[in-house]
Amino acid sequence: MTQTVVVRGRYADRTFIPDGPLPEAEGTAELVITPVACSSTGSIAHAFGTAGTLRSGDEILDRLRADRDEWGGR
Secondary structure, eight states: OOSOOOOOEEEETTEEEESSOOOSOOOOOOOOOOOOOOTTSSOGGGGTTOSSSOOOHHHHHHHHHHHHHHHTTO
16 A cells, blocks of 8 residues: 555544544554543533523523423323
């Protein structure tokens, strides 16, 4: 094979997981890892106060009750 083949995937728990099938070719290979920021570093509390429109607890409860009444006996 005269052309370089790039195999994309991810590396987790010391294992490479390819995004697709591996090529039939054999040869010298390199594993290059590009670190990505983990999105689960914060807690659920970081989401509080980030909504476009903040509603009070009473407004949320009123909306839930209205939705439940619309559902009827389902």
